[in-house]
Amino acid sequence: MNILEELMNERWISKYRERDKYYRIKDEISEIRPFLVEKLGYRIISNSSLVKLEKLPGEALPWMGIREFKDISDYALFCVILMFLEDKEAEEQFVLSQLSEYITGNYPEGEMPWTVFSNRQRLVRVMKFCMKNDLFVMDDGNGDQFAADLETEALYENTGLSRYFTRIFTRDISTNKTVSDFFQSEWLDMNEDRGVIRRQRVYRKLLLSLGLYRENGQDEDFNYVKNYRSVIENDLEQLIDASLQVYKSSAYLILGETGDLGKIFPARNSLSDAVLLLHGEIRCLVEAGELKTGVNERIALPLIKLEDIIRTTRTKYGSGFSKAFREMPDHEFIKTLLEEMEDLDFLRIDPVTEEAEIMPVAGKLSGRYPERYLGQLSEEENSNENQ
Template sequence: MNILEILLNRRWILKARDRELYYQVKEALASGEEKRFLREKMGYQVIVNPYLIKVEKMPAKPENWMGIMEFKDPVEYVFFCIVLMFLEEKEAEEQFVLSELTEYIQSQYEKEQIDWTIYRYRRHLIKVMKYCTFCGILQVDDGSEDGFARDYTGEVLYENTGASKYFMKNFTQDIMSYAKPEDFEKEEWIDVNEDRGIVRRQRVYRKLLMSMGMYKNADSEEDFAYIRNYRNMIQGELSELIDCELQVHRNSVFLILDESCHLGRTFPEENTLSDIVLLFNGVLQEKIQAGEIYIETDEQIRLPKVTFQKMVEECKERFCCAWNKTYREMTFGEIYREVYEYMSELMLIEERHEDIIIKPVMGKIMGTYPPDFHLKGAKDE
C-alpha cells in the first residue's frame, strides 16, 4: 500500500466507509515521511481527525481537467454549494427530507426563480444529490431520487454524515472579492511569507505530480532553473515515495510513472478512446518522419484545425475495424468530438484561434497494430 498514492488519489478517507484503511493510513502518517513531504515539498495540509483523513490539495495553477467531472452545467455547482450551506446548520447523523432542502435552495438561489415542477431543475439537483451520496457527504436512509425525478413531490430521507464541513478548503483570507482563478493562486502562498524559494519549490512539485507535463515559457523560467539545479535531489526524493522517473528536456519536464504506480489519472488509460489517441500519435510520428509536419523550437506542433481533423479521419479509416462496436459505428463527427474533448481534457492539445497546438507529451508514447490486425479483427467478428 503506497500511502502517498492513496492520499493524492482520493478526496478523503472516511472512517465510516473505510475503517481499516483509515487506521492503516493514520498509522503510516505517524511516521512522518509522507506527511513531511506533503507539507514541505507541496505545501499541503494533512487533516486527521476522528472522522476522516484528507489532504488539502491545490494545483500550481488551474487546469481544464479539474473540477467535479460529474457536473456538466454551472447550475449544478451552484446547487452543490447551496447544499453545503444547508448542511452547515445540520449536526452529524441528523436527518432531513428532500423537500426541506428544495425549499432552502429556492430561498437562496438569487439568479433565477427555481421551479421544481420543471424537470430540468430536478435533473440537475438529482445529479448533485447522487454525487453527495457517492462521495460520502450524505447517506440515503429511505427513498430514492427516482421518485423526485418523476414528481417534484417525491421525498427522500437523507442523513448528514458530517463530512461536508471538510469538503471545501479552509481559506486564510476572505475570498468574497475574488473574481478569477488567479486570485486563489495568490491566496495560496500568503502563509509562506512571500519566501520565493519555498513558493518555487512547492509550485514545482505540484506541477510534477498534478500536471501532464511542465513546459518552459516566460512564466516558468524560475521553475526550470530549480529543476536543473536540483534534478538529482528531486528524482531521488520522488523515487523513494513512488515508482517514477523524472525526464528533463530542453523545454519540457515529465514525471514518467512505472506500471505499478497508480498515482491519479494517467495516460494511456485502459479504454478504446485512449487506444485511438495512441494510434493518432503513431500517425503523427509517421508524418514527422516523412517531413510533412515540423516540430517548432518550443517542442510543440502547430497544425491548422482542418489538418488535425484530417489526421483523426485518417486514423479512423486505417484502424477502426479493430475498435469495439461502439466506436466502429460512430460517425466521423462523433469520433472527432470524442477524441478532441479527450485530448483537450488531458492537456495533450490546446486550441488557439484556428490552430491546434500539439503538446510535447504526445511524443512520449504511441501505439501501433500488427500488420495483419485487420485480418485478426475480421476473424474475431
C-alpha cells in the first residue's frame, strides 16, 4: 500500500499506535503534497502526535458517516464527549462517573437519564468508537458493563488526539443549516476561480465516491472529466494502481490488482455474492424490457418492487447461499441487502417517497452461477421438496 492509499484509508496515522508508519509517512508526504493541495484542496495535519489528511467529499451522500452510530443522538453524545476531552491534557486520567456526570449536565436535549437502559447502551457504543480511534484508552475496569450495571466504574486515559478529530473551520459555522452550506463556506474565498473549485470537486468525487455521475445535460463536473480525461488519468496513475473509465453518463476509478483504496467490492463473503446475483437478476429484467433505464442510465422503481426482486433472487439462488443467509428471515435478508447496496452507493432510496434508484455501477458489477451449478441447485431444491 502506498502513502496516498494509507492516508485515504485511515482517519489518521498516530505515533501512539503505528510508530514506524507514522515516521515513514512524515518523511514521504512531501512527495504527494502538491497533488493533495492543488488537485484535492486538502489540508494536511502533521505534528508530534499524528499525520492526518482532512478528507472532504466532493458531494455528501447518505452512506457517508460513522457506521457504528445508530442515530443522530449518537452523534450528539459523541460531540459532548469531545467537549469533555477538550479540557483534558494528554495522558490525563478520568473515571467513567466523571464523564457520565459531565454528559448529564451538557447533553443538548437536557438531562440524560442513565437509569434508562438504552441511554447507557448508547454511551457504551459511542465510547467503543472513541477507543477504537484512540481518543482515549482504558487503564482499568470494564466500561462495557455500564450498560448492564449503572454502578460500573472504569479508569481511562486521554491520548490528546480528540482535538484533531473534527475539522478546523476558518469561518463561523453557527449559521449553517444544511450540508450544502458547509460546501459553500469551504470555497467562499475561491468563487472568482470556479475552475479550481470544479477541479478539486471532481478529483474528490473520483477518489471518495464509487462513481461520478452526470446529473443533467450541462453537468460541469462530468464535462470536466470528459474534457480533461487524459490529465486526470495521468495524475492518478502516477500515485495509485487504477484506471479511469468514462461512459455516457458516468465515470469510475477502477483499481488494479495492487490497488487498495477504500472498501473493496466484491469481498469474499456471501453478502457480496448475494448482491452480485441481485444485480444479475436486475440486468436480466432490463434486457427483457421489464425494467427501464432513464436517460441518466439509472433505474427508478418503487422500493416495494425492488424488495420483490430480492425475494425472487433469493428463491432462485438461495440454495447456494451460506447457512446464515439460508436461515435468515425474509425481511432481515431484504434489509441486509438494501443496507449493503446503499452503503456502497449501488442504490439510493428516498425515505419520503419510498422510491429506489439503482445506480449505473450496478450494471457493471453483476454475477451469476454457472449453468452446471444452477442444475445442482435445482436438484437440491426438488430433493428438499420431496422430503
